[in-house]
Amino acid sequence: MTASPTAAAPLPPPKYANSPVSTHVCTGNRCKEDVVDAVHIVGDGETFYMLTEADRKALKQETDKVDQVMKDYGGIVGGAKNAPACGVPAGKSTRDKCSCMGCQQWRWAKQAMDAGLLAVRNLIDDEAVKKLLMSDEDIQGQISELKKQRADYETLWPVTSDIGANGNVGKLQRKVTEQIDAEIKGLTARLATISRDSDSSASAAKPDADRASKTKTASATGSRSSRTVYGVVEIIVLGRTEKRYYIPARYKERIQQYESVTSTVLRTPGDLKTMAGKLIDDIRKQVKEDRSKALGNLSVKLKTWKVPEDCAMNALHKEVHWTTKGGDTAPYAANAEAHVLRFAASASASVSGFDPHKGEVAVGIAGSASFALGEGKVELKQYFPNKGGYDCTFPYRNADGKTAYLRFGAFRLTGGVELSCFVGATVSGSAGASAKWKATPAGGTAMLATPSVASKPGAAVQVKGNAFAGAQAGGALTGKVEWLSPDDQHKVQTGYKGERQPDAGANWNQLLEVKAEGNVAFGIGGEFDFEIKLDTRGRLEFHAKAQLVFGPGAAGGFGTTVDLEQVANLVAVVYKAGHAADYHLLLAVQREAFEYFYRGTYEALADPRATFQQIMAKGSGAITSWWARRKDGVAEGQRLARRILSGTPLQAGSQQIPLHELPPEVLGPVLFALSESYVGVIGQEQEEAIVKVLQLSTTTWRRFIKVLERMSVDASPVKAYDSVRRLNSYLTRDQQNRFNSFIDKLAMANDVSPGVPLLESIRPWPYVDSQQKWEVVMAARHIWLPEYADSRYV
Numbered sequence: 001m002t003a004s005p006t007a008a009a010p011l012p013p014p015k016y017a018n019s020p021v022s023t024h025v026c027t028g029n030r031c032k033e034d035v036v037d038a039v040h041i042v043g044d045g046e047t048f049y050m051l052t053e054a055d056r057k058a059l060k061q062e063t064d065k066v067d068q069v070m071k072d073y074g075g076i077v078g079g080a081k082n083a084p085a086c087g088v089p090a091g092k093s094t095r096d097k098c099s100c101m102g103c104q105q106w107r108w109a110k111q112a113m114d115a116g117l118l119a120v121r122n123l124i125d126d127e128a129v130k131k132l133l134m135s136d137e138d139i140q141g142q143i144s145e146l147k148k149q150r151a152d153y154e155t156l157w158p159v160t161s162d163i164g165a166n167g168n169v170g171k172l173q174r175k176v177t178e179q180i181d182a183e184i185k186g187l188t189a190r191l192a193t194i195s196r197d198s199d200s201s202a203s204a205a206k207p208d209a210d211r212a213s214k215t216k217t218a219s220a221t222g223s224r225s226s227r228t229v230y231g232v233v234e235i236i237v238l239g240r241t242e243k244r245y246y247i248p249a250r251y252k253e254r255i256q257q258y259e260s261v262t263s264t265v266l267r268t269p270g271d272l273k274t275m276a277g278k279l280i281d282d283i284r285k286q287v288k289e290d291r292s293k294a295l296g297n298l299s300v301k302l303k304t305w306k307v308p309e310d311c312a313m314n315a316l317h318k319e320v321h322w323t324t325k326g327g328d329t330a331p332y333a334a335n336a337e338a339h340v341l342r343f344a345a346s347a348s349a350s351v352s353g354f355d356p357h358k359g360e361v362a363v364g365i366a367g368s369a370s371f372a373l374g375e376g377k378v379e380l381k382q383y384f385p386n387k388g389g390y391d392c393t394f395p396y397r398n399a400d401g402k403t404a405y406l407r408f409g410a411f412r413l414t415g416g417v418e419l420s421c422f423v424g425a426t427v428s429g430s431a432g433a434s435a436k437w438k439a440t441p442a443g444g445t446a447m448l449a450t451p452s453v454a455s456k457p458g459a460a461v462q463v464k465g466n467a468f469a470g471a472q473a474g475g476a477l478t479g480k481v482e483w484l485s486p487d488d489q490h491k492v493q494t495g496y497k498g499e500r501q502p503d504a505g506a507n508w509n510q511l512l513e514v515k516a517e518g519n520v521a522f523g524i525g526g527e528f529d530f531e532i533k534l535d536t537r538g539r540l541e542f543h544a545k546a547q548l549v550f551g552p553g554a555a556g557g558f559g560t561t562v563d564l565e566q567v568a569n570l571v572a573v574v575y576k577a578g579h580a581a582d583y584h585l586l587l588a589v590q591r592e593a594f595e596y597f598y599r600g601t602y603e604a605l606a607d608p609r610a611t612f613q614q615i616m617a618k619g620s621g622a623i624t625s626w627w628a629r630r631k632d633g634v635a636e637g638q639r640l641a642r643r644i645l646s647g648t649p650l651q652a653g654s655q656q657i658p659l660h661e662l663p664p665e666v667l668g669p670v671l672f673a674l675s676e677s678y679v680g681v682i683g684q685e686q687e688e689a690i691v692k693v694l695q696l697s698t699t700t701w702r703r704f705i706k707v708l709e710r711m712s713v714d715a716s717p718v719k720a721y722d723s724v725r726r727l728n729s730y731l732t733r734d735q736q737n738r739f740n741s742f743i744d745k746l747a748m749a750n751d752v753s754p755g756v757p758l759l760e761s762i763r764p765w766p767y768v769d770s771q772q773k774w775e776v777v778m779a780a781r782h783i784w785l786p787e788y789a790d791s792r793y794v
Contacts, residue, residue, distance in 0.1 A: 036294040037294075038050055039237050051258065059247075059255070066245070066246045069117065070246070071350065072108060073108050076105060078350075080362055083101040089552065105450060116229075117246070117343075134407060146180055152701070152705050152720065235247060236316060237312075239298055242352060243351065266279065268321075273313075275313060275317060284296070310353040331422065331437055335439060338442065341373075341444030341447075344361075345369075345444075348360060348362060364385055365384065365551065380416055380418075381416035382416070383414055384549045389508075390529075392410055404584075406581045407486070408576070409484050411530075413479045413482070413548075419447070420474075420476075422438065445464050446465050449468060451466060452465070452546065452555040453546035455522050456520075458516065460477070481510070481511050481542070482508040482509060483573050484508050485576070511542070512563065512566050518560045519560050519561075522559045523559060524559075529547065529548055530542065532570065532574065538596075540561065569652055572655040575662065576661060579699070582700050592620075594665070599626075600612075603626055606640055612650045637674050637686055644693060666715075673713075676713075694764045695757055711726070731765060735765035739764050742765070
């Protein structure tokens, strides 16, 4: 028996049964309905789409929704100057609650995504940023440093007590070590207290139990949304000529299926009011007269527009006429990038009209920008991230081998961001020569979210909004990177409303210039804000994370070569930071770059014929060659002695480097060269220079030891013990006893004036007449022979 066939299930009703959209030019009832308005999609040729009354109402609902989204963003930009700092990194708030501008932008981005305008990257609340170990909080590092100081001191004592040891020496040794031990004990107790407080705070903080589910939800949302079409589309509605309007990309497809006409009226120049009449007449001819009576009212409205230069007709005319005529003027920006740029500018500044010349926008920070929206160009010139700059932190390796950070002044960029849809180069020739223009990503989303930055060789540093998926980086970031010393950073003046702000007269020092021809691919590791390095060709590069320019939260970064004329200024900053960090290893300065710095500095001290800036401007290759060829001897020692005794700081561009801020890699070789030819010179000058270098080395105990450890011909490491032996071999008995006392006093000294030599007024040893000393030292050689068999003078 054959089974009876199963009855077929009924089909579902047509999904778009009542939709007015049709693939035909005009079908059904639409061909009978009156045309009450027309809309043009910017960039869609010379096509105009006809709107029935139902279409007009539906379109207005759509543009009203987008207008509200834009209005909300305008409120964020308008309140940016009063917005607080972000509380997310410190764990004080979340993205959903924080009222800083960046978090408000992030929440708004999700609102724009819900409206179908922009796709948002899969973002969730950031984890609290890892707390950096700052130098003033590095108690464990200070304890380790004191322990090392104690060990160094005990290592030196067999040398310092070689001659003249007595009971008093032992007492002094115990006193020095007891003082160091007392300091260690005090810091250890302080560290224990801080650890208890930290444990209490940690136990009081409760983790977010819903975080994992939130993360999964966000990820799932991101996957689903990736199938949705997002985009901003700019339109001009002939019946609403007060400004540009925007719709989601998905709605564009609906409009493009309406009845349409093409008009070439706007190709020719002419009076805007006359062209308005001709355009409407042309459209009405292509639509049946009895269906287009309402369009006649549009003609009157367009002709009576009070500001012809800032109206819909002018915008339409530019779009058609500029695109078809060519010439020197940049083409009208009509592509998708231009739509986003004008949308972002209009939302930021709450723009009305079609051709505003300026408005408030936010690219990392809010500021007044110049507009040329027809050309798709917005330019913002100011201080980035602000006039007071971004706190500069130098990472270094502490005594425990961990990374600590030194707050040291501020960076800022004085320049601008130009977001443009075109780049062009005018062809030389006659006055009427045309220009070649090339379409380029504009990076307009940088006005809608915390920026992201990217650079590549020979191209402009580009920006985009970090929150948006698929957004293209574009535009150009240019300007001068400047640095403010810590002393000037804390000078303030009272502003107009009584607020405290950076002193307008503060001395900012230009370090480098960010420009297309000098840019390189960005590359920086770890948690550093910046890095200074040499490339394979010996060119000095400066790499910086975007937050140095746009503040916390900015992503990416840029790299650029440093002009040789600016190298000296950068050297001064590095030396000052190294001095403040007590000559711990600066992790943000590559070893090869630092070698270039200290070798050039030594050459500047040894060669009085050239300035420091001129020597550094020779470049790393020339300085490396000079370093390899140099010969130590009496002549070099005498030149160094005169330079040291002059006490004149090195002039490094707009800054000065005091001699006591020179790094051990400079003073160590200087001390070696002076001592190498010391005994062969009759006169006080060279011995006085050695004394001066030792005094300059006493800003801290660590610095003194580091200078001794670099006391070699090429700054290669040696034992401090051996350097003291070398100095002792040139001293009389009385001088050596005084030198022993000098070392003792330094070990006991407290750093009451950071950065200033502690024993500047105390001589390491008294001066002895050169001839008399020569006789004493030569006579003593027989006594020293067993102990100093390797001495060059024995």
